[in-house]
Every structure is written in structure tokens, then in C-alpha cells.
Amino acid sequence: MKVGDKHYRSIWFDEPSGQVQIIEQRWLPHEFRVVDLKTRDDFVVAIRDMWVRGAPLIGATAAYGVAVQMALDPSDKSLAETWDILHETRPTAINLRWALDEMNALLKPLPKGERAAAAMKRAHEIADEDVECNRMIGVHGLEIIREIASRKKPGEVVNILTHCNAGWLATVDWGTATSPMYHAVQDGIPIHVWVDETRPRNQGALLTAWEMNSHGIPHHLIVDNAGGHLMQHGQVDLVIVGTDRTTAHGDVCNKIGTYLKALAARDNNVPFYVALPSPTIDWTVKDGVAEIPIEERTDTEVTHVQGKLADGTVTEVQISPDGTPGGNPAFDVTPRRLVTGLITERGVCEASPEGLAALFPDRVRK
């Protein structure tokens, strides 16, 4: 999507320098920095320390990480170690394992001399496929927004609430939850977005708000606890969120706090949609609460916040008493019964084994 007048992806291969480059997301929205990822360690740090984040982008980054490592050392040992090391970086987003498995399946049978080129080609394809999946999510999600808009009086806007950043920064381009919003704006449908700040790391405040600003989409940043109130007062027409892992039965695991939004949406008859490219489906698990590993992150993300001082310096401050420990589960699971529908690249389906199997008969496991 656009940064100023220039189109960017969140990760790309820079031909002149021969390097993989990313937008270093820890500095947004205060600074726009592009960095090179040159070694496997660079990729590990970038994913683990959230220079890049968001399930689809984590997957694409891991694929490029394998490709860069294959150029340095295409041995079997290096391939196996790279799978393990990259897989350890973040436990919840299934796109990571999906991308590593894709790379492994392709590279293992190849002679060592062919691995580097084949790996880079597949990494580019994974990135391109993600862009196309997310574009199609926008095409299908647009119909949901269009239908709500058709019931509005002239001059009224469609109010959409989103949580975390499931925007283009969380994918290679377009975003998942944001793709229908970008498509609606392109289509001339008036929308307004409620952006949950998304404590503790504030991906909504830092990243989604930045995206909305950059694309001129009317929005307000709200505290995480405001959504239920807004829904009670008819100020939310629709919730769209992303997911880090969707089970074969339709449960969705997403950023902590998503479940509470789904509960509030159900209590207020607000449609609650989840947008996902198919690599986010884990066909091996059924019960999300029981089976999905939830990432526990450092407690300083809870006890401290980062922000910009009046003089422009970006700094971190402690908000809790000395000695108070923080608890930091990074994701939660929304059971399928609370999900109105799943927006995928193949269309919208019910969050159920039958719904997913109907759209993906080629992927479902018997």
C-alpha cells in the first residue's frame, strides 16, 4: 500500500543491493525505517523481536530467511537447522510453520547446487500469493460492507471496529481485516473505522492508526475497553479482525482481547467477521482453546509503554509500581459459535468444519 506517494510492500527483495528488505515496524508510526536482513540470525531477530509481525508476514519472512540461508549454506544440516531455529521464533501464528514446510518440501529433494535459486523463487511466490489472497479477501469482504451500506440512510457511514493490526503491515500487502476496508474506500463506500489500541504492544494505536492516516480513511483510536459501549449504542455496524491460526472447525486465535470483542458483538447483534488467507488455517487442530499454543511474552510489555515525548524523542516509561509483575498472554481464542463468518480468498464461509471444507475440499484432512 502507499507510504506517501510510493507503493510499498512490508517485505521485498531489493534488486540493486541484492538484499531482502523490510519495514522495521518497531519504529512506526514515529519513524519510517527500512532495514536489510542479510543472515539467518537477522531473520530470527526480526521475527522474534517483532520488527515484522502479523501471521502472513511472519510466514513470508521465514520463507525469505530460508532462501538467504540456502545461499550461504545449502546443506541438509543447514536446511534442517533453519526450519527449527525459525520455527522457534513465535509459536502461535501457523503461517510460520506453513511457510517453513513449503520451503522444506521443495528443497529437500533438490541437489544442493539448485537449492538457493529455487528457495528464492518460492519465497517470492509465497509473498506474491499472500498479496493475491489478501486482495481477494478484500473483494469478498467488500460485499459484506456493501450490503450494510445499502441499508444506511444517505450521508450515513458504515462503522467498522478492528482489533490489533491485521493491516497491510501484518501481511505482504493489503492486509486481511483491512483489505475489505481499502476496497470499500476505493469503491466510494463511506466508512469509519474504530481502531482498538490493542494493549500491551499497541499495534492498533501504532500501526493500524498509521495505516488509516496514510490512506485517508476516517477513523478514531479507542481504548480496548470502549468497543462494548460503542456496540450497545449502535455505533458499530461490523467487526472485522484477523487471525493467527484458525482451526479446521472454525475457532480463531487472534491478538489478546479479540474474544472479548466477539462476546460484546454477540450480545449486541453486531456481525463479527474474521479475515484470513488459507495458510492461516491449521487443518491439524479442531479445538482452538485446547490445542493452540498461546505465546507468552515478556512482562515489560505490560508494565511499560513506549511513546513520543514533546521534543520528538521516542522513549519507554514504566506505568506500574516497582516490583509488580505483569502477565502477558499475547493471543486468545474466539470459539466458532461467536464468529459470523470467515472471509477467505475463496469467499465467505460459516466458521464450521462444513463451511471450511466446502471452500477448501482440496485441503481438508479426512
Ligand SMILES: CSC[C@@H](O)[C@@H](O)C(=O)COP(=O)(O)O
Ligand atoms: C493479518 S494478521 C492477523 C494477526 O496476525 C493479527 O491480528 C495479530 O494478532 C498480530 O499479532 P502480532 O503479535 O502483532 O504478530
